[in-house]
Amino acid sequence: MKTKLFASIPSFRLVLYALLAPILITCIAIFWMHSIIGQKRQEYERLGIVGETIQKKLQNQRQNQTILETFTQANQLFLHNNLEQFSALSQEIEKLQKKGVVLPEDRVYEKRLEQIRSDRNKFHFVEESTTISPHYKEIIEKQRTPVELDNKDLTTILQILDTQQEEKPHLIITEASIERKKAPLQEVWVTRFTILRREYQS
Numbered sequence: 001m002k003t004k005l006f007a008s009i010p011s012f013r014l015v016l017y018a019l020l021a022p023i024l025i026t027c028i029a030i031f032w033m034h035s036i037i038g039q040k041r042q043e044y045e046r047l048g049i050v051g052e053t054i055q056k057k058l059q060n061q062r063q064n065q066t067i068l069e070t071f072t073q074a075n076q077l078f079l080h081n082n083l084e085q086f087s088a089l090s091q092e093i094e095k096l097q098k099k100g101v102v103l104p105e106d107r108v109y110e111k112r113l114e115q116i117r118s119d120r121n122k123f124h125f126v127e128e129s130t131t132i133s134p135h136y137k138e139i140i141e142k143q144r145t146p147v148e149l150d151n152k153d154l155t156t157i158l159q160i161l162d163t164q165q166e167e168k169p170h171l172i173i174t175e176a177s178i179e180r181k182k183a184p185l186q187e188v189w190v191t192r193f194t195i196l197r198r199e200y201q202s
Contacts, residue, residue, distance in 0.1 A: 071200045074169035079141060079195070082160050083123040088153050089116045095185055112184050116148060123147055125195070137199045140174070148181065148188045161195070170198035
């Protein structure tokens with residue numbers, strides 16, 4: 001039966017089939033190998049993505065641990081000790097004190113001196129709201145009244161708020177109003193800040 005089946009096929013076709021069969025088998029093998037390699041590549045890429053994700057999570061955990069270690073020892077009276085005790089416009093006060101009151105128009109300087117030496121030109125913060133999460137507590141501290149500063153004072157205050165210092169808590173300026181004002185002897189800045197203070201749980 002098999003002999004009759006092959007006998008019915010022309011000899012040139014048998015030769016052609018014999019020549020094409022290895023090529024076809026080779027193509028199938030190459031396609032199969034390519035498919036396997038593609039699958040392995042996808043697996044390696046997935047493993048790479050998972051590895052990168054794990055590395056990022058570990059890095060974030062280390063950063064979070066560093067933040068916790070830094071800020072859990074912070075002094076929560078930092079604003080009181082550094083801003084509320086700050087004496088603004090010391091140079092202008094010194095100049096006004098030297099002027100004295102000689103003429104009636106000098107009353108302007110006397111009034112100015114009284115104003116900037118009073119508690120009205122000192123930083124006072126009040127706690128507006130508190131938000132508690134599992135790892136930290138956030139307190140919004142709002143400045144009660146505007147404070148006038150000269151250029152040197154403003155630079156100092158911004159350095160206190162923005163520069164990391166020993167025992168400084170995690171402070172974020174959420175609102176800032178800084179406006180120029182003409183005073184009798186110089187131009188000053190009228191400032192008002194709202195600060196977020198974050199307390200971390202140990």
